[in-house]
Amino acid sequence: xxxxxxxxxxxxxxxxxxxxxxxxxxxxxxxxxxxxxxxxxxxxxxxxxxxxxxxxxxxxxxxxxxxxxxxxxxxxxxxxxxxxxxxxxxxxxxxxxxxxxxxxxxxxxxxxxxxxxxxxxxxxxxxxxxxxxxxxxxxxxxxxxxxxxxxxxxxxxxxxxxxxxxxxxxxxxxxxxxxxxxxxxxxxxxxxxxxxxxxxxxxxxxxxxxxxxxxxxxxxxxxxxxxxxxxxxxxxxxxxxxxxxxxxxxxxxxxxxxxxxxxxxxxxxxxxxxxxxxxxxxxxxxxxxxxxxxxxxxxxxxxxxxxxxxxxxxxxxxxxxxxxxxxxxxxxxxxxxxxxxxxxxxxxxxxxxxxxxxxxxxxxxxxxxxxxxxxxxxxxxxxxxxxxxxxxxxxxxxxxxxxxxxxxxxxxxxxxxxxxxxxxxxxxxxxxxxxxxxxxxxxxxxxxxxxxx
Numbered sequence: 001x002x003x004x005x006x007x008x009x010x011x012x013x014x015x016x017x018x019x020x021x022x023x024x025x026x027x028x029x030x031x032x033x034x035x036x037x038x039x040x041x042x043x044x045x046x047x048x049x050x051x052x053x054x055x056x057x058x059x060x061x062x063x064x065x066x067x068x069x070x071x072x073x074x075x076x077x078x079x080x081x082x083x084x085x086x087x088x089x090x091x092x093x094x095x096x097x098x099x100x101x102x103x104x105x106x107x108x109x110x111x112x113x114x115x116x117x118x119x120x121x122x123x124x125x126x127x128x129x130x131x132x133x134x135x136x137x138x139x140x141x142x143x144x145x146x147x148x149x150x151x152x153x154x155x156x157x158x159x160x161x162x163x164x165x166x167x168x169x170x171x172x173x174x175x176x177x178x179x180x181x182x183x184x185x186x187x188x189x190x191x192x193x194x195x196x197x198x199x200x201x202x203x204x205x206x207x208x209x210x211x212x213x214x215x216x217x218x219x220x221x222x223x224x225x226x227x228x229x230x231x232x233x234x235x236x237x238x239x240x241x242x243x244x245x246x247x248x249x250x251x252x253x254x255x256x257x258x259x260x261x262x263x264x265x266x267x268x269x270x271x272x273x274x275x276x277x278x279x280x281x282x283x284x285x286x287x288x289x290x291x292x293x294x295x296x297x298x299x300x301x302x303x304x305x306x307x308x309x310x311x312x313x314x315x316x317x318x319x320x321x322x323x324x325x326x327x328x329x330x331x332x333x334x335x336x337x338x339x340x341x342x343x344x345x346x347x348x349x350x351x352x353x354x355x356x357x358x359x360x361x362x363x364x365x366x367x368x369x370x371x372x373x374x375x376x377x378x379x380x381x382x383x384x385x386x387x388x389x390x391x392x393x394x395x396x397x398x399x400x401x402x403x404x405x406x407x408x409x410x411x412x413x414x415x416x417x418x419x420x421x422x423x424x425x426x427x428x429x430x431x432x433x434x435x436x437x438x439x440x441x442x443x444x445x446x447x448x449x450x451x452x453x
Contacts (some may be wrong), residue, residue, distance in 0.1 A: 011037060013106045014047040014114035014452035015099050022094030027102050028452060029111060030119055034088040035075050037109045037299050041102065043067065048075045048088060061092055063101055069093055082344060083119055084126030117449025121442070124434060131434030131445070132160040138449050139220060147219045147269040150383035159384060160391070161433050167205060171402075174198050175422045178415055192409060199406040202425075206399040213392040215376070216385030222264070222271035223375050226302035228295060228326075230318045231279025234334040237358035239263065239276040242368075249383035260294050268372040269381060275302070281318055304374055305329040306367075311355060312338040315347075323347065330370055334358055390445075394428045 002315035011031025017024065036047040042048065044059035051057055053076055061069040072091040081087040092098060107113060117138070124134045134156035143149045173197055216405060227235045243263055261276040275298045278291030280418055309319050323331070331353040333344050337360045347353050352370060356363025386392050395437060396400075405421035408414075434442075 011111045012114040012118055013037075013103055013111035014119070015103060016089070016452035017094060017099075019096065020094075021096065025092055025094035025096075025099045027090045027106070028114075028119065029088045029090075029106065029179050030083045030114075030122060031083075031111070032086055033110060034086045035112050037071065037106055038075075038088045038090060040109050042073060042090070042104050043204075043321075044073070048073060051075055051122050053077050053080060054070060061090070061098075063105055066408050068101075069098060079128075081127070082128065083122040084128045085122060087393050090396045104395070111396065114451055115446075116451050117446030117453060120449060120453055121446040124442075130158070130161045131442075132388075132391070132432060133158060134434075135390075135445060137453060139387070141450070141453065144222065144264070144271040145219070145266050145269055146381060147381065148271070151216070151219050151385065151387055153382050160386075163209075164429055164432055167202060168426055170198065171202060171422055171426050171429070175419055175426070178419045178422070189376075190386045196406060196409055199402055199409065199422075200398045203399055203406065206395050206402070209386050210392060210395050210399065212382065212385035213387070213389075214393075215381040216387035217389070217392075218375065219381065219383075219385060220387035222273060223303040223401065224273045224275065224301060225306060225371065226275045226277060226298045227302045227306050227308060228280060228299060229308040229322070230281050230316060232277075233308045233356045235308045236261075236276050237281070238308055238332060238334065238356075239274055241361060241364055242274060255449070260298050267368060270375060274373070280322065299326075304371070306332050306371075307363065308332045309344070309347075310332050310335050311340055311344045311348075312336075314341055316342045328352070330354075330367070330374065332356055332363075332367060336362060391432050397428035398425040 009032060011029060011033040013027065013029045016028040035047075035051075038347060040050055040058055041062050042057075043062050044051075044057045046057060048057065052075055052076070055076045056072050058070070058072055059398045060067045061071045069092045074088045074089060075081070075091075080086045087110060092102065092103065103113075120129075120134050120137050123129050129137075133154050139152035140149065140156060144153050175396070178195065187411055219303040220253040227239055229235050239261065242265060248450045262273050262277075264271055264273050266272070277295035277298050278288065280292055280295055307322055307326055307329040309315070309331065312335040329352070331350070333340075333348055333353065333355045335357060336355040337357040339356060352374065354363055354366050354370065356367055358364075386395065400423035401421045405425070407422065408418050
């Protein structure tokens with residue numbers, strides 16, 4: 001997304017509803033000409049340019065001088081709108097051809113096609129929301145779990161903004177006191193112990209926020225779990241059992257799965273992508289070799305690995321190798337409904353190993369609990385956690401700067417250096433909410449939005 005100009009005389013338009021057919025389709029405009037341009041293609045009792053704020057009007061859509069659809073429309077004028085500019089939303093039936101024709105007509109009338117995220121970017125540029133709230137809009141749209149929705153809404157209603165603004169205010173007060181002592185050293189006496197305490201408290205708060213990112217990252221991005229094993233041990237059967245549907249083909253023929261299959265489930269409020277992989281074994285078959293290569297790639301990308309083995313038969317050489325090769329996998333000893341071969345007793349006694357039957361479902365509850373414990377164990381999953389990598393990176397920078405300031409103060413360092421480090425911490429902190437964020441970072445953030453948002 002390119003750097004956008006000042007928007008004073010620019011009106012944009014886009015479809016705001018998802019692509020495809022639907023009961024309702026919405027076209028959105030923002031800018032000084034939003035109402036006037038819309039009136040050119042709407043037949044209403046009272047035109048939008050003369051309509052009170054937020055009053056919904058019923059009428060007809062007129063394209064090429066012909067009534068095309070019944071519509072509802074409303075206008076929200078600056079500054080009391082989402083973008084802070086004059087806005088119009090037109091609701092018609094959700095036919096993609098109809099929506100495209102309407103947008104084309106409005107573009108011909110003088111509106112510019114909106115770039116991805118431009119409506120929300122205008123809201124940010126016009127001071128309606130801060131940068132964390134803008135990012136929360138995209139997170140709310142793309143959330144896959146209840147935790148994701150709640151976390152995004154906490155951020156959207158200003159939870160992070162308030163938290164960081166309060167900390168920034170305290171740091172500014174500390175910095176002001178330090179600079180006063182430098183400028184008026186004969187008249188101002190600084191309470192070093194008090195400043196040290198404030199800096200240490202700020203570092204502790206930042207530590208807590210940074211630590212929350214481990215859980216917050218899973219809320220936002222989910223986790224990837226790879227199912228692996230030698231051929232014909234029940235990997236695809238286990239995938240189907242966990243999903244509760246026949247997603248993968250299951251046969252008695254070894255090597256049925258030739259490619260990686262990804263499907264998502266929810267475990268402990270986290271979206272988990274399960275990857276069913278081809279059996280790992282030496283083979284001369286070209287297609288099966290490629291499947292094995294892709295299985296190896298999936299293992300490197302996994303947050304957690306489930307090694308599935310056939311517990312109804314003796315441990316095979318390849319399984320011995322995988323048990324030694326894989327780092328701390330969950331070992332699912334499958335086919336317990338057929339027979340529990342004694343050669344697996346030692347493995348079954350180890351932590352994170354369990355007997356189960358993908359066919360009967362016996363042991364699946366235990367597997368889900370083990371997955372939950374492994375993914376979330378020792379990690380706090382909370383809707384007020386830091387979920388964004390950009391935020392976590394900025395918090396680390398702020399923490400490092402304030403830690404240096406605290407050490408410098410403790411060692412009797414120069415006040416100018418302490419003040420500089422506090423200022424560095426402040427810059428990183430307020431950059432999260434967008435007070436001092438570079439344009440290229442803003443462009444990157446808003447380019448990830450869908451058009452119309």
